[in-house]
Amino acid sequence: MATYYLNIPLKEEDVTKLKIGDIVYVSGDVFTGRSRLQKYVFDEKNQLGFSIENKNVFIHVGPVIVKENGEWDMKSFMPTSSIRFEKWGAKSVQQWDLRMIIGKTTMGQETMNAMQKYKCVHVSPQAVSPNLWLDSLTIQDVHLFEELGSIEASWQLKADKLGPFVVDIDCYGNNLFDGVTEKVEENKRKVFEKIGIPADFSYTKLY
């Protein structure tokens, strides 16, 4: 497992070298969004309305940002579960030319295929540590605030060594969590034996 400090815009070779379990920190311009943004663009056929040129890192996050004395103040920031955005994952990777998605949990097969095709990775935090990220982020702008609300608007942020995030989907079709799931299933058999659940146990069908 290696640790990388990467600058945005990410180049193809920045992400093709990343392996499952590697740790990354990113610096440069990023943009945020949740499902409402993707629905707005891909289902409701609206233009994104702002430039994402040279911003090829998208963060699945609904930050808590309030206005204090006319200035935006970010109160909290925690990447959110990516799997709920699976419906638009592949389209986002392809149409927004993404090289990295910062999220949580994982993405489905369709997005993984797109990530492999267009060379993009998915990374997740190893911790729930919003305070450690707040210090690495500066708010630059916000788009679609009126249309989508403060949580689902697209915040344009400058990241300074934002991380650490672990690579959980690489651009070769590998997923960190597949390995964990296999191990858990193996452990489950031992645990069941230990606590007296017979290997051939099956539930009585009630309905």
Next chain:
Amino acid sequence: MIRKETLESAVFDAIRRGTTILPEDVKSAFERAICKETSKTARFGLEKTLESMNLSKQRDNLLCADTGWPIFYVKVGEECVVEGGFTEIEKIIKEQVAKATHAGYLRKTMKHPLTGADPGNNIGMNIPGITYKLVKGNELEIAYVAKGGGSECFGGTRHRMVAFADGIAGIKKCVIENFIAASKAGAICPPSVLGIGIGGTANMAANLAKEAACLRTVGSHHPETDIRNLEIELCEAINELGVGILGAGGKVSVLAVNIEYAYTHIAGIAVAMSSNCMVARRGANLIKADNTIIPLKAPNWFDREEN
């Protein structure tokens, strides 16, 4: 008589503490988890989480960006008198949720389920959720719980009807398999505080599971030996699965397994699970009849000695 302004302060303070200060029992559980964790990367994750959570207290900001469903548990002493009547409690809770949202202690998360309309203050039909319990005495206890979206949405809350024929093996299997399914890829933000409700109707079991996950002191056990032993056995068993922090592999997958139960019909046993995220957030205040507000380390919802 408990005055409106006392209630207002008690509710707002419960929300503020609940979303910004990690309860001591959860913090201790975290410290124990760090000692127990054998995976280096998982330990790093636990340490960074604790570091961030400690900073929230200093900075007066959120422990986690998702402040979840706002839910309240109110224990009402039967001799308690509230200015304006008991219905003031709900009115004040709603006002204070809106106030806390504007102050940035709650994220604007609650939306209309069909239209997606955002009230901008976390107030809407049946939200915040409020559960009341009548008890002896003249005091009022208000517990606020931030029930995170991840731990609720991704199968963290579910149930199964188990036949008596399948007995305790069926109950254990159900709990372990439900946890495995829900914790895949760290969806429910493990290490979880796992609440299990056994018995009653399906919704009773689900409510008991939620109370077990969100209101019990982490590290406490049910006073009845059989239940206590099952809590310990399931906790140890789940911590041998290897799920780890955020599902990326590790020794510590649950901080606790808390079980609450109800007698059930001979037809079947509802087994419900409700998982609370590692950042298990709640704030509780006791209001005395003389309007003194006493901050509680943990809600005293179950009215019993825990051990």
